[in-house]
Amino acid sequence: xxxxxxxxxxxxxxxxLEGLLEANVNFILVGGLAAVVQGAPITTMDxxxxxxxxxxxxxxxxxxxxxVSAIYRRPDDKIIEPKAxxxxxxxxxxxxxxxxxxxxxxxxxxxxxxxxxFQHTVEIEFRGHVVHVLDLKNLVEIKRFSNDPKARQRLPxxxxxxxxxxxxxxDLNK
Amino acid sequence: xxxxxxxxxxxxxxxxxxxxxxxxxxxxxxxQMTKIKxxxxxxxxxxxxxxxxxxxxxxxRLRANDNAVRAILxxxxxxxxxxxxxSRSQLTS
Numbered sequence: 069x070x071x072x073x074x075x076x077x078x079x080x081x082x083x084x085l086e087g088l089l090e091a092n093v094n095f096i097l098v099g100g101l102a103a104v105v106q107g108a109p110i111t112t113m114d115x116x117x118x119x120x121x122x123x124x125x126x127x128x129x130x131x132x133x134x135x136v137s138a139i140y141r142r143p144d145d146k147i148i149e150p151k152a153x154x155x156x157x158x159x160x161x162x163x164x165x166x167x168x169x170x171x172x173x174x175x176x177x178x179x180x181x182x183x184x185x186f187q188h189t190v191e192i193e194f195r196g197h198v199v200h201v202l203d204l205k206n207l208v209e210i211k212r213f214s215n216d217p218k219a220r221q222r223l224p225x226x227x228x229x230x231x232x233x234x235x236x237x238x239d240l241n242k
Numbered sequence: 243x244x245x246x247x248x249x250x251x252x253x254x255x256x257x258x259x260x261x262x263x264x265x266x267x268x269x270x271x272x273x274q275m276t277k278i279k280x281x282x283x284x285x286x287x288x289x290x291x292x293x294x295x296x297x298x299x300x301x302x303r304l305r306a307n308d309n310a311v312r313a314i315l316x317x318x319x320x321x322x323x324x325x326x327x328x329s330r331s332q333l334t335s
Contacts, residue, residue: 081308082305082308085304101304104303105303108295109291109292111310192300194301224286225287228287229296232293233296
């Protein structure tokens with residue numbers, strides 16, 4: 069029977085990201101934080117990752133999740149801990165950890181998995197590690213066809229960020 | 243008539259500008275600001291804020307997000323506490 073643990077009300081998403089990197093989990097940062105990292109002036113309350121579903125990686129991910137006291141986020145007060153087998157399927161695990169909310173996704177829109185998305189990532193150095201982040205162009209494409217109202221609401225900011233990034237890149241290439 | 247007034251205003255402005263009149267400089271700045279605002283509002287996005295974030299490093303952006311999240315939660319908690327106190331005081335009165 070899991071013990072009742074109250075997670076911090078002051079999340080530290082940078083440390084959550086750093087923890088995943090230190091645990092050598094192979095993942096791609098997607099969602100709001102991926103946009104933040106690439107310069108979009110938005111605020112996001114969770115970390116969204118798409119992970120590599122190899123057995124070794126699932127084991128590393130699961131070990132990390134235990135270390136941060138991960139439990140499923142639920143509207144009620146029931147405490148349900150994730151199990152390693154939860155990550156070998158095609159579902160999503162929306163978790164709460166002591167460092168903040170973490171969405172562990174097997175795939176994103178159009179069923180795109182870690183392997184599909186890896187070629188569309190940018191490498192960003194962060195606290196001595198390299199984090200693979202879904203590039204802004206693909207993030208914009210995903211949000212453009214998303215049914216999620218929050219995603220559509222953020223779209224103009226992401227588009228403007230992408231435009232300014234492209235202009236900067238054009239200026240550098242001149 | 244209005245054409246004549248416009249001509250007069252333009253002439254006044256150009257004289258003032260040549261003399262370095264502060265009023266003309268303010269007018270010029272105002273026109274520039276209005277132009278910038280119009281551009282910014284076309285997409286509803288604060289372009290200056292985007293430019294500011296793009297000048298930051300990825301780590302600085304993450305820190306800014308963490309700080310914003312903490313501030314939001316702190317304000318939410320304060321609001322919830324206030325609402326709770328208000329309903330408690332209504333119950334006792």
